[in-house]
Amino acid sequence: MPTSIIGRAVALVAGVIFTAGALAILLEEVVLGSADFALKHGLTVVIVSGTMLTGHLVVEAWRSRHFLGALGFAVLFLTGTALVVYKSTGRQAEHTFQSQAEADFAAEERARIKPLLAQAEAMHSGTAKKLADDCVNGKRGKGHCDGLRATLTVYDAAVKGHKADLDRLGAPKPVAPEAENFAALAAVFGADKAKIKAGSLLVVPFVQTILFELGGIWCLGFAFRHRPATRKAKATGETVTTQPRQPLPIETAQTDFYADDIEATRSTIIGDDQDDTDAGNGGNSGNPSRPKGGNGGGNRQAFEADVLTRLALGQTIECQDDLALAHGVNKGTVSKWLKDMRRRDLIPAAQRVGRCHRLVAAD
Known part of the structure; x- marks a missing residue:
């Protein structure tokens, strides 16, 4: 007991x-x-x-x-x-x-x-x-x-x-x-x-x-006190008190630069029909940590160079739709590529503006 x-x-x-x-x-x-x-x-x-x-x-x-x-x-x-x-x-x-x-x-x-x-x-x-x-x-x-x-x-x-x-x-x-x-x-x-x-x-x-x-x-x-019951941690066997907590900001904030419509969301979750398999197509066979993506018409290296150049010149990328149209890929691929660039600290976090995620150069 x-x-x-x-x-x-x-x-x-x-x-x-x-x-x-x-x-x-x-x-x-x-x-x-x-x-x-x-x-x-x-x-x-x-x-x-x-x-x-x-x-x-x-x-x-x-x-x-x-x-x-x-x-x-x-x-x-x-x-x-x-x-x-x-x-x-x-x-x-x-x-x-x-x-x-x-x-x-x-x-x-x-x-x-x-x-x-x-x-x-x-x-x-x-x-x-x-x-x-x-x-x-x-x-x-x-x-x-x-x-x-x-x-x-x-x-x-x-x-x-x-x-x-x-x-x-x-x-x-x-x-x-x-x-x-x-x-x-x-x-x-x-x-x-x-x-x-x-x-x-x-x-x-x-x-x-x-x-x-x-x-x-x-x-x-x-x-009849109102206190959280204690439980035993399965791994260590030490007594842990379950305390109610406030949700973290990352748990309630809107995720940055995710897909904005049903098609992009589907592409993000289940992937595209064709994976990138070479460097010319922005593939990541040499780096399994990078997300796969693309529809066969885009160049991953050109995409990253374009994004970094725009931000270096102080330009603002209003919406990922512009990038998808410029490089001939869908928004799901753009979202995954940008997410990978943020993971590598190449670009800052996006700003939510309506249905779009705006990317602004860091000060």
């Missing part, structure tokens, strides 16, 4: 995970089943999705040089991000404050119940001792002993009730133990433990939200 595909796949998975994390914070009550999906939850999904999409559009608009559009998308992205962070940190702070309130309430209840338990246990112990002294070891009357036994039963119930209340509250639990441990670690190096803990409780929700929000945006942006 190409590396680019693997990278895109990993980025896509990471982007989905980060996005799910951001939504989980905002939709916790729906995810846990404690509330039904309502309009506010749907709007939350719209805000998160729209914020991520506008974040990608900022880059695309900038690359397309639509700077005003990029500015608008940037404003939407920043507004959406601020709103998502505000809502997410608010949800996390709500849980933190709720946990703190519950911890404070439990601490107050323990402080209230423990003295009552101690008092009930003391009264229970005193009544039990009196019952033993008066009714077991002593000879007090039945009514007195029955009263002590009833009182002992009441104190016993009170003790059990206070203990049940403490068991229901459970053992004291620290609020945000990770912040507590981090503050304790910072305190080892001389930091203020209370300030570090308070700062952690404020900063961590913000950082977590930013991580999910920006993580989703950048990962999905990388997964």
Whole structure:
């Protein structure tokens, strides 16, 4: 599998995970089943999705040089991000404050119940001792002993009730133990433990939200980026990146001094019926690099001498038709001969004028 595909796949998975994390914070009550999906939850999904999409559009608009559009998308992205962070940190702070309130309430209840338990246990112990002294070891009357036994039963119930209340509250639990441990670690190096803990409780929700929000945006942006795919060069095996390019001028410009009509074009492509075979006929049997041409009536050497003489005298050759008529050859042959002369740097490039190619002497 190409590396680019693997990278895109990993980025896509990471982007989905980060996005799910951001939504989980905002939709916790729906995810846990404690509330039904309502309009506010749907709007939350719209805000998160729209914020991520506008974040990608900022880059695309900038690359397309639509700077005003990029500015608008940037404003939407920043507004959406601020709103998502505000809502997410608010949800996390709500849980933190709720946990703190519950911890404070439990601490107050323990402080209230423990003295009552101690008092009930003391009264229970005193009544039990009196019952033993008066009714077991002593000879007090039945009514007195029955009263002590009833009182002992009441104190016993009170003790059990206070203990049940403490068991229901459970053992004291620290609020945000990770912040507590981090503050304790910072305190080892001389930091203020209370300030570090308070700062952690404020900063961590913000950082977590930013991580999910920006993580989703950048990962999905990388997964759906517009970049040319890489390919392997067959000959060398090296990685080559296929980049779009502008066509070269030679690829879009009109070819100089080519045939101007159907007959000349046909002659240029498929050749003349009779090839030049000797020097007197302008042949190129001694030089295979020269183009073959001619219709049997022209002299190649005379043709080249004529063209060079005209240009040396500063004359302008308006059209290749004149040369074809003067030397008794067709325009296809003229075109090939001139092309060969340009290849040997004997003449300059032609100028396109209407349907003709004008040949002007170089300055």
